[in-house]
Amino acid sequence: MQHRRSHPARRVPVLVAAGAVAATAALTLTALTVPRGGAGPASSDNADLTAASGALVWSDEFDGPAGAAPDPANWNHETGDHGWGNGELQNYTDSRENSALDGNGNLVITARQEADGGYTSARLTTQDKVEQAYGRFEARIRIPTGQGVWPAFWMLGDNFPETPWPDSGEIDIMENVGHEPGTVHGTVHGPGYSGANGIGASYGHPRGGAFTDDFHVYAVEWTPDSITWSVDDVPFNTLTPADLGGRTWVYDHAFFMILNVAVGGAWPGYPDETTRFPQQMVVDYVRIYDL
Template identity: 70%
Template structure:
C-alpha cells in the first residue's frame, strides 16, 4: 500500500447526471450499460460541484495479523456453495482475513493440502448499514481463472425479507477470466441472477485490475444509483430501468467483502490458477452527499 493514498481523506468527485442517457447493450441474458468514453484519470466534474462529508470509514490501520474490527465486521462461514455452486469454505481464521500492518485488510483465498479451498466473507450487517451517500472502497483485486472478488451490499431487511426482494447492490465484481473488466449490478424483484441490471467498465489501458489499487464506488440517492471506477462514471440505474418491478433500494443496506473460488459465473480454477490469491482493501468509506446519507 502506498501510504500517501490512505494518509488523507480525498473529497469525492461529482458524478455526471447525464449517465442516465447511456446506450443500453445486449450482454448475454443481462441488461448492460456501456461505459462512456473518457481518458484515463479524467475528472468528470469539479469537487466543488457537490458537497460531500465523510460519515464513516474503516482505514484498516492495525497490527499485522489482527482481525478486522469486530465493531464493524462479522464473518460469515461455511462451504455450502452460497447459491452459486462455489467451492470455497469461508472461515473466520486469520489465514483468510487479517490486517497486514500497512493499512490494508487482506482477504486470502487458499488451496489447502487436501485440495479444498478456503477464503473469507465479511459483512457489516447490524453494525454499519448505510442509507444513501457515496459508498467507496480502494481495492487491489486478486487474479486468476475461477477467482471471484466482490464489494457489494444487501438490504438490511435480509434475511427476514428473502433475496432478491431484499435488494442487492454490487459495487464491484470481477471474474478472473476478465482481468481488465469489472461489473456493477443491482438485483431485485423481477431483475435478478442473469437478469440483473448491470454495467461493465474496462480498464482504459486494458490492464489487469489486479495490478494496482482502484477506487470502486456508488453514489446512491433516493431513486438513483450511479457507479464509478477511479471517479469515472460507467453505469446508472433508476426506477425507470426495472421494467415496472418494485424499486427496493431506498432503505439501509449492509456492506460485504469477499473472495469466492469457482461458481457458475466465473467458472472453476484450472492449471493456470495460482494460490494463494489476495484481495487487499486500503479503506472502506461512506460519505454523505449534499446532506443525504447515514449509517
Template identity: 70%
Template sequence: MRTAFPPRPALASAAVSVLTAAALLLPATASAAPVPEAGAPTDGAETAQAAQSALVWSDEFDGAAGSAPNPAHWNHETGDHGWGNNELQNYTDNRANSALDGNGNLVITARQETNGTYTSARLTTQNKIEHAYGHIEARIKIPRGQGIWPAFWMLGSDFPNTPWPHSGEIDIMENVGHEPHMVHGTVHGPGYSGANGIGASYTHPQGWSFADTFHTFAIDWSPGSITWSVDGHPYNTITTNDVGTNPWVYDQPFFMILNVAVGGQWPGYPDHTTQFPQQMTIDYVRVYSQDGDGGGTGGGTGTITASNGVCLDVAGAQTGDGTPIQLANCNGSQAQQWTVGADGTVRAFGKCLDVAGGGTAAGTPVQLWECNGTGAQQWTRDGGTQALRNPQSGRCLQPQGRAQSDGTRTEIADCDGSAVQRWNLPG
C-alpha cells in the same frame, strides 16, 4: 495509515450506459459488454476536484499485522455449502483468510489447502454498519486467476427476514478472473435478478489487469438513482425507470460485504493456470453523505431535535453510565450538546448514546454509557425518514409511549417512518 480524511472525489463527466448483466444470487453473475471510457485515469489516479460532502463512517484497517478486522464493524460469514452458486470455497474466520497486514490494509486470502480444498473469507457489516444513500467507496487491489471472484457489494438490511432478491442487492464491484481487465456493477431486485440483473461493465482504459494496482470502486446513491464509478469516473447509472414496473428496493439502509469466492457458475473453476494463494487487499472502506443532505450519521456538534422541536437531553445533566436519555425543552445546556461521529456513534459528555444492555427488543431503554465500540452504540441515519436506527437491533430511536413531551425517556422501537422517529441532527 492516514491522519486526516479527504473529502470524496467528485465524479468526472463520462458517458453512462445501462446494460443487462447475467447474475445469480450471491453475488451477481455474468459479464456485460465493455463500456469504453474515454480519458479515464490510469491505475487509481484521481483527477476530479473534491466535492463538499461529509465522511460519515470509515474503516481504514489500521492495526497490528495479523490482527482481526474490527469486530464492531465486521462479521464473518462461514461455511462451504456453495453459497447458491456451486462455489468451492469454505469461508472461515481464521486469520489465515482475513487479517490486517500492519500497513493499513485488510487482506482477504483465498487458499488451496494441502487436502486440495479451498478456503477464503466473507465479511459483512450486517446489524453493525448500515446506510442509505451517499457516496460509498473502497480502494482495493483485487486478486487474479481463472476461477477467482472478488466482490464489494451490499444487501438490504432487512435480509434475510425479507428474502433475496426482494431485499435488494447492489454490487459495487465484481471481477471474474478470466476477465482481468474488466469489473462489473449490478443491481438485483424482484423481477430483475439472477440472469436478469441490471448492470454494466467497465474496461480498464489501457486494457491492463485491475489486479496490477489499487483502484477505487464506488457508487453515488440517492433516492431513485445509483451511479457506479471507477477511480472517480462514472460508467453507469440506474434509476427507477430502468426497473420498469418492478419494485425499486433501494430506498432503505443496506449493509456491506467483502469476499473472495473460488469457482461458481459465473467465473468457472480454477484450472492449471490458477495460482494460490490469491489476495484481495483493501486499503479502506468509506461512506460519505450526499452533498448537502446531512445524511448518514456524521453531522458535527449541536442539538438533536425531535420533529416537534424538543431536544434530545441527558437526564439531569448526569454523566454516569446508565443515565437515561430523554426529551426536554431546549435550553442550550451541555446536556443537549451532541456530537454525531464518523464512527457511527452519537456522543454527549464524551460518552455514547447506548441501547441498554445491548438489547435488541422493542422497548429497550436508551441511555448514556462509556463508549466501547459495540453494536449497542452504532446509529445510522435514514435519509428518507430521518430516523436514527440502531443496526444491531434493526430498531429506531423514539420517545417512550411515542410522547414528544418534556421529560419523556427514550427507547428503541420498530422503525415505522412516523414523525416521532424523525430527528434533526446538528450540522
C-alpha cells in the same frame, strides 16, 4: 450475481439516514477531512481524485498491527462451505490465514488452496453494525486474479433475511471474474431481475490493462432516485426506477456492505491448471460519504 445464502439471526439494525450521524458504538464517526482516494499505497489511477463533496460519515482505514483481525465493531465473519447458492467451492473461515490486517493500513482477504485440495477464503459483512440508506459507498481495492477467482464489494438490504433475496435488494458495487482481469461489473438484483437477469453494466480498464495490477477506487453514489457506479471517479452507469421497466425499485432502505473472495461458481467457472493460489484482495479502506 447469485448470492443466495443463509444468515444467522439478526439483531435490530443500526439505520443511519442520509445526512445523519448516529451517536452509537455500532457506527463510529470518523474525521471528516479524509479525501476520496486518499491515504494508502500509491496508485497512478487515483493520483488526481478530488476531495469529497460530502461529509465522510464512516470509514474503516484498516490501521493496526500485522496479523490483527478486522475490527469486530465493524465486521462480521460469515463462515461455511455450502456453495452459497452459486456452486462455489470455498469454505469461508474466520481464520487470520484468510482475513487479517497487513500492518500497512490494508485489510487482506486471502483465498487459499489447502493441502487436502479444498479452498478457504473469507467473507466479511457489516450487517447489524454499519447499515445506511443513501450516500457514496466506496472502497480502494487491489483485486486478485485467476480462472475461478471471484472478488466482490457489494451490499444487501438490511431487511434480509426476514425479507428474502432478491426482494430485499442487492447492489453489486464491484465484481470481477478472474479470467477477465480488465473488466469489472456493477449490478443490481431485485424482484423480477435477479441472478443472470440482474441489471447493470461492465467497465473496461481505460488503458486496456488489468485491474489486478493496482489499487482502484470502486464506488456507488446512491440517492432515492438513482444509483451511479464509478471506477476511479469515472462514472460508467446510472440506473433509475424508470430503467426497471415497471419492476419494483427496492433501494429505499438501509443496506449493509460485504467484502469477499469466492472460488468457483457458475459465473466465474472453476479453477484450472492456470490458477495460482494463494490469491489476495487487498483493501486500503472502505468509506461512506453523504451526498
